[in-house]
Amino acid sequence: MSDASLAVDHIPTAPRAQEKAPGLGPWAWLRANLFSSWWSTAVTLALGYVILRVLFALFEWGVVNAIWSVPYGANGMADTSVCQNAKGIGACWAVLTDKYRLILFGRYPYDEQWRPALVVLLFIGLYVVSAMRRFWRKELVLVWIAVLAAVGVLMWGGVLGLTPVSEDAWGGLPITLILATFGLAFAFPLAVLVALGRRAKRLPAVRLLCVLYVELIRGVPLISVLFMASVMFPLFMPEGLNVNKLLRAQIAFILFTGAYLAEVVRGGLQALPKGQAEAADALGLGYWQKTMLIILPQALRLVIPPLVNTFIGSFKDTSLVLIIGLFDLLTMGKVALSDPPWQGFSTEVYIGLAVVYIAFCFAMSTYSRSLERDLNRSGQR
């Protein structure tokens, strides 16, 4: 129950050790932290040497000797002999400049690829808007519904003069973002309900169901859930009824992520003092009023770090749909590498893919930290 903004700055602090005192300037800081003794000077110099060598080598490989484009042969194939010769000396970024549209948008018809591109932008816009606290109103739910509907229209087409595109042709970043966004958008409410259900003392059947769900799903790897959805599930379906593969994977993904998120949310519910629920009860608030107004706002705030941790994990887990034959971003990287001229340039492709994944994951973790800071500043405990 300590609030850093309260009164703390009035308490005289004991004088700290000399080397930790702030405001000494960079040279003094260096001396205090890196060259304070013979031993630490040696370590600093040795590590500094290694780091600089690695950085120089990377710079040389990735920038100085890098090849950004290659000529195309008469048959329209890329002539990668320059790259082959430069192997080990310089990076061949030409594989990315040549293949980026295949990697990002998969086998979506080339002339229609502005549609998945727009979908990616829509998703990013949705994330940005949702991240801003001043947009946290009821209308945001409508924005989500509208954007998710627009995503469907753009990808499938068939209306508004858009050529229909079967989801078999979808691939790349839109698949990753669709799986992750729909996945988390549905898994999170599911998780909250399951977490609440697991604590419902008066409803033993509901509680049992929630416990079973969480324990069953948590007990198996995501890969087996995906297999179940793609191979076994159609066997149980009546003849002729064919739920498409992407939707099945999406549902499997939602169920899987929901189980993990439910446990995170339950952790938050348990951390909340019992007095909060009692005070809400005593005021005459109903169960849902109590849950929505008092319990969840506090419980979710407590679990932002593990919640975002699970979000980031799930975002990357979307790449596992590779094994049931969906072409997400990572799979498209592999597909691009299977093109004969570009075989053997996996380092460059995987670095490019890593940059995309890091961008999304880093944005999530940075946002969660700023959100925590904001929420803590606005007051309490």
Add this chain to the structure above:
Amino acid sequence: MSHTAVSNGVQGPPAIVLDKVNKWYGAMHVLRDVTLTVAEKERVVVCGPSGSGKSTMIRCINRLETHQEGRIVVDGTELTDDIRALDTIRREVGMVFQSFNLFPHLTILENCTLAPIWVRKMPKAEAEALAMSYLERVKIPEQAKKYPGQLSGGQQQRVAIARALCMNPKIMLFDEPTSALDPEMIKEVLDTMIGLADDGMTMVCVTHEMGFARQVAHRVVFMDRGEIVESGTPAAVFEAPRTERLKLFLSQILRGH
């Protein structure tokens, strides 16, 4: 036992009736045949050693705890598993806790307007005006925009009282409202409660504040080991204890002060 007959000048229809209430936690018998009637506008102070069941009893009155045997009737409605009856009662009964239990993620004003807006369906502006009038009454209107964590314990407890009053309750329950407070803050909370008593609120208060009991209570109830041992006017209970248990308790309390 003949404690129910003592009514000390407050007549009127009963606000709270406990009739042979029994409660167990597993094998532990925490309330034993508790029978108590509180009349409208009556003020009852409940005291007793820790573990005597006094908090459990007061929490049974708005069903934060459930009793297993006997009847509890509040404001004419019997407490049963019927959710609707429970909602009605909780609207009419305000409660103040030992640990305040303010909602830390809401401002002081929001803490006070929450229940009127959501439970009584009061328009926001009206609820805010009401809340401000009660915050003025507990003498902290200037803190309305702050969060609970920024207030002292005594201020928080006064907010908790204002929050309960905003529901315009007929009965107020106090569960050791000053036990978690530093000594210098106890008075401001007790003064608030005395003001409430002067307005004729029906009050049941678990407390060890003897001065408060003498000044405010119509009746003092002494509980020990889950049962009501003695009950009577503050003067009768404090000056002329009849049982050894009460004598022992009083000597311990007085030694502590």
